[in-house]
Amino acid sequence: MSDQKTLWNRLSAEDRPILFAALFVVLILAIGTAYTLTTQGTATLLSPTYLLQQLQVGAFLGLVAAGMMLVILLGHIDLSVPWTVAASAMMATTVGGPAAIPVGLSVGLLVGLINGFGVAYLRIPSMIFTLGVNAVVRGLMVAHTGGFAPQTAATPLMQYLAVGKIGGVPVALIVWAVVSVCIVLLLNRTSIGRYLFAIGNKEAAAFLAGVPTRRIIILAFCLCGMLSGLAGTLLAGYSTKAYQGMGDAYLLPAIAAVVIGGTHILGGRGRYLGTLLGVILIVLLNSVLSIMQMPEAGRQVIYGSVIIVMLLVYGRTEKVTQ
Numbered sequence: 357m358s359d360q361k362t363l364w365n366r367l368s369a370e371d372r373p374i375l376f377a378a379l380f381v382v383l384i385l386a387i388g389t390a391y392t393l394t395t396q397g398t399a400t401l402l403s404p405t406y407l408l409q410q411l412q413v414g415a416f417l418g419l420v421a422a423g424m425m426l427v428i429l430l431g432h433i434d435l436s437v438p439w440t441v442a443a444s445a446m447m448a449t450t451v452g453g454p455a456a457i458p459v460g461l462s463v464g465l466l467v468g469l470i471n472g473f474g475v476a477y478l479r480i481p482s483m484i485f486t487l488g489v490n491a492v493v494r495g496l497m498v499a500h501t502g503g504f505a506p507q508t509a510a511t512p513l514m515q516y517l518a519v520g521k522i523g524g525v526p527v528a529l530i531v532w533a534v535v536s537v538c539i540v541l542l543l544n545r546t547s548i549g550r551y552l553f554a555i556g557n558k559e560a561a562a563f564l565a566g567v568p569t570r571r572i573i574i575l576a577f578c579l580c581g582m583l584s585g586l587a588g589t590l591l592a593g594y595s596t597k598a599y600q601g602m603g604d605a606y607l608l609p610a611i612a613a614v615v616i617g618g619t620h621i622l623g624g625r626g627r628y629l630g631t632l633l634g635v636i637l638i639v640l641l642n643s644v645l646s647i648m649q650m651p652e653a654g655r656q657v658i659y660g661s662v663i664i665v666m667l668l669v670y671g672r673t674e675k676v677t678q
Contacts, residue, residue, distance in 0.1 A: 357452045361491065370618055370625060370626065370627050370630070372618070372628055373616070373617060373618025373630050374617065374618055374627065374630045374633060375624055375672030376618075376619070377616055377630060377633035377634055377637055378633055379616055380616075380637050381633060381636055381637050381640060383400055384637065384640045384641055384644055385640065387644060388400075388401040388640070388643065388644035388647060389401050389402055390590060391644070391647065391648060392647065399489075400647070401505065401640075401643070401644070402629065403660050405449065406614050408524075408525070408526060408529070409526075409673075410527050410640065410643050411526070411529050411636075411639070412519075412526035412529055413594075413639065414532075414635055414636065414638075414639035415526070415528040415529050415531065415532035415590070416528070416587045416590060416591050416594070416606070417587075417609055417610060417635055417638065417639065418536070418613075418632070418635045419531075419532060419535060419583045419584075419586055419590070420437060420441070420534045420583065420584055420585040420587045420606045420610040421609075421610040421613040421614055421631050421635050422539050422583055422628070422631065423437075423579055423580030423581070423582070423583030423584055424437065424611060424613075424614050425539075425551065425614045425617075425619055425626060425628065425631045426539075426576045426579055426581060426612045427482070427576050427577060427580045428557050428611075428614050428615075428619050428620075428621065428623065428626070429552045429553060429556045429576075429619060429623055429624070429625075429626055430552060430555050430559075430572075430573060430623050431555070431556045431559070431623025431624065432482035432483075432573070432576075432577075432623070433483055433611070434468075434471060434482065434486045434580050435482075435483060435490055435578065435579075435607065436471060436486040436487070436489040436581075436608065437490075437580075437584050437603060437606060438468045438489035438490060438603035438604045438607050438663035439490050439493040439494045439497065439603060440463070440464050440468075440490075440493065440581055440584040440585060440588065440603065441584050441587055441588035441591065441602060441603025441606060442493075442494075442497060442588060442598065442599075442600060442601065442602050442603045443463050443467070443493050443496070443497050443588070443593060444460040444461070444463040444464045444584065444585035444587075444589055445460065445588035445589060445592035445599075445602060445603075446497055446500065446501065446506050446583050446592075446598040447459050447460060447463045448460030448463075448504060448511075448588070448589045448592060448598070449508040449509060449510055449511075449592050449597060449638065450500075450506065450508050450515075450516065450596045452508065452511055452661065453511065454513075454601065456510075456511045456513070456514060456589070457511075457513065457514065457517075457589055457591055460585050460586070460588060460589035460592075460607070461585045461586060461589070462580050462585070463585050464581040464582045464583070464584050464585020464586065464588070465578055465581055465582045465585065466581070467489060467493060467581045467584075467585075468577040468578035468580055468581020468582060468584075469574065469577070469578050469580065469581070470489055471485065471486050471489055471580075471581065472573055472575070472576070472577030472578055473574060473575040474486075474489070476569070476570040476571075476573040476574050477570060480657035485569025496643075498600070499598065500537050501600065505599050505635040506597065506599065506600075508597065508598070509596055509597050510592045510593045510595070510597060510598075511593075513593075514589060514590065514592055514593030515593040515594075515596060516593070517531060517590055517593055518590045518591070518592075518593030518594035518646055519593065519594055524588050528590055528594070531586075531590065532591040535583065535586075536628065536632060539595070539628050540628050543628060548572065548575065550566045551568075551572045552576060553571075553624055554624075555566055555567065555569055555572060555573070555623070556620070556622075556624035556625070557623070557624035557625075558624075579636065584603070587601060587606070588602070591603075608656065608660065609638045609642075612634070612638055612662050613631055613634035613635045613637070613638050614626070614631050614634060615634070616630075616633075616634035616637055616638070616662060617629070617630025617632070617633055617634035618630040619631060641658070643656065645658070672674075
């Protein structure tokens with residue numbers, strides 16, 4: 357017991373959630389494999405083809421979660437993700453051609469810029485302001501489509517980025533990997549990353565120390581918006597078209613993935629590896645629940661329960677001291 361305590365104490369407050377998430381991934385794989393062996397006679401979940409397929413689908417959630425983590429590190433949250441995803445997809449498919457992807461990213465950037473300005477300069481709580489922006493974007497898109505499903509289709513490039521493969525590896529997974537590397541470098545190798553953690557720990561202290569807090573907050577929301585826009589654009593390519601409400605299924609799982617990975621919900625602490633494992637956990641959990649034919653309502657209950665449990669486990673700890 358003493359050896360176990362010593363090993364546990366050696367783990368930092370950031371390492372423990374990562375270990376928990378990794379163990380849960382293994383547990384979900386074990387449960388899913390046991391279920392498929394019992395009902396189907398095959399270990400479907402352990403098939404490399406199946407795992408790559410699930411990671412391809414999870415890449416869209418991974419992009420959204422990457423942006424959400426940047427905002428949560430500040431101690432804020434972005435509830436405009438659902439219709440940022442949908443609006444980016446709708447406008448990208450509407451414009452079409454070579455400008456489709458840049459337009460999708462620009463829509464996300466614009467929404468992020470508005471969110472960042474409202475939080476950084478107007479000092480409106482992010483939960484309230486981004487929720488309001490989400491409603492505004494939804495209204496604009498309903499007006500744009502006349503309340504009907506868009507009649508436009510995704511471009512070939514959007515479809516290739518979403519469902520294409522290079523050497524058997526999904527292109528969407530490669531895009532997610534590239535974004536992940538950029539996020540890791542941003543957080544660990546740049547002053548912007550240090551500023552994000554500093555603001556999340558104590559914004560007033562960071563401001564007094566000379567950190568450009570307002571610009572960093574705006575930048576974080578812009579990156580979150582752009583990544584949501586990228587996810588929406590790729591999701592439209594995966595579905596071959598855009599549709600209303602296509603981003604609704606990504607808000608709660610994205611927050612859950614970030615929290616499960618150990619990022620402090622009040623900001624100031626977290627590692628991208630944890631968010632990465634959180635996304636994989638959510639994707640595999642969703643896959644196993646689908647195999648078990650769990651209804652959507654049950655999945656939402658499980659997602660919400662996971663967030664509450666993880667908040668009880670991680671959220672009650674103190675943030676890094678100044």
